[in-house]
Amino acid sequence: MESKLQDLKSLLATKNYKLTSQRKLILQILLDHQGEHLSAEDIYQIVKQEDSGIGLATVYRTLELFSDLGIIQQLNFDEDRRRYELGTNNDEHHHHLVCEECGRVIEFNDEILEAFEDDLADKHNFKITQHRIKFYGRCKECQ
């Protein structure tokens, strides 16, 4: 997916940011691990194997940057740490089933909530830009 890299390059250019090797590498790792929900530490461990001279702080700063640019999203599974995933290119929302037993996270899509969302926005005069839904329970294995 060479396009993602080009996207990043352009995005960075518009803000006078630079496309460094570290940023390229972290983007690549995110691409290689789509569907997983990596923490900064996870990424740091992977990154170290390929380029030992990279700092954890840079991982954090890069994830922060990518998040600001909108190419990744921060996830929060009520753990002690943040996780990250590549944003969905389109508007296809996807959300999570979180197993309270083993912590497994299952993804699902929805297209049902639009009406509900519109209604809600009206009622509270609130301009909704995104939503995040999590269902908690027991997964197949843990029941």
Added chain:
Amino acid sequence: MESKLQDLKSLLATKNYKLTSQRKLILQILLDHQGEHLSAEDIYQIVKQEDSGIGLATVYRTLELFSDLGIIQQLNFDEDRRRYELGTNNDEHHHHLVCEECGRVIEFNDEILEAFEDDLADKHNFKITQHRIKFYGRCKECQ
């Protein structure tokens, strides 16, 4: 609302836990601040005014305990800290609109998602025990 205190007392008794003055005080503060979403630090500040000899660690331990007992719920607004609120007595779910600009949190109820939830549970063979929904956007004031 004397009943809440009695509830707590009974709950504690069944597990051989004790009803200490600190636990009473923290329950009272939670009752006095319904609808707000207090952090441990918030509670600690309030608690200190009324009983200067109480430790932050006790606040955390008490909130943890209350959470286990199910009388409060932990909230996570993608901040750096946890917040807490008294659980809804009945099954009435309530969720949040989070303003991305000012951080304001607006509550709303829903009874719409049941069907969606059932369907989802079926499809993924996932036993859902609760759900958490957050919508993000701009509130009335910040638009």
Added chain:
DNA sequence: CTGAGTGCAAAACATTTGCATCCAG
């Protein structure tokens, strides 16, 4: 060249834990 980006170590926070002391039942 030059300012943005990086690595490293130190700092900053929220939360947890060890331990001696205290007190509810």
Added chain:
DNA sequence: CTGGATGCAAATGTTTTGCACTCAG
């Protein structure tokens, strides 16, 4: 009395920051 509960300080774990050095544009 006695084990659960507390206060304090120290420890932990994640994320952030200061600063001198590096490198992409």
